[in-house]
Amino acid sequence: MTIFEAIQEHTGIDISQMDETELRAVCKKLHIETEASMGKGKLIDEIFGETCEGKYIQPTFITDYPVEMSPLTKKHRSKEGLVERFELMINGKEVANAYSELNDPIDQRERFEEQVKLMERGDDEAMFIDHDFLRALEYGMPPTAGIGFGIDRLAMLMTNQSTIQEVLFFPHLRPEKMD
Secondary structure, rough: EEHHHHHHHHOOOOOOOOOOHHHHHHHOOOOOOOOOEEEEEEEHHHHHHOOOOOOOOEEEEEEOOEEHHHOOOOOOOOOOEOOEEEEEEOOOOEEEEEEEOOOOOHHHHHHHHHHHHHOOOOOOOOOOHHHHHHHHHHHOOOEEEEEOOOOOHOOOOOHHHOOOHHHOOOOOHHOOOOO
């Protein structure tokens, strides 16, 4: 299911053609807190996270993310404004993320520049312009793709734990419990 289909199914709202201002209005209507630093991609991510993600108990692939949410991902071959990416949801959590790597240095530079604009607005998750990476792309990067499987999330699923901290092997990474 596409991310836009998921949001429409769980909210009744089609956000697929909305701009940032309209997305902010949807967040307000759905009582989702936003910050001025959030751009279009972050707003869509918040809407999905608050209204959809926890509802996918059975394994479900969420596909066709907006380009604003995936600055390192190749544009979709046939759907304008989207990228070739999926996330696997199981038991209300994301357990895998996969996408085709963007290997066009011109497109990548433009995406980095958009990320810098978000950084200037205060988005602490926005990316900086990685000039070394851009130079490597300019030399030529073959088509690549990858999948990130969260072993910690699979352990959570298999042990029926609600937080990652419960399955971490390193005690110093777990929150301290006060008796």
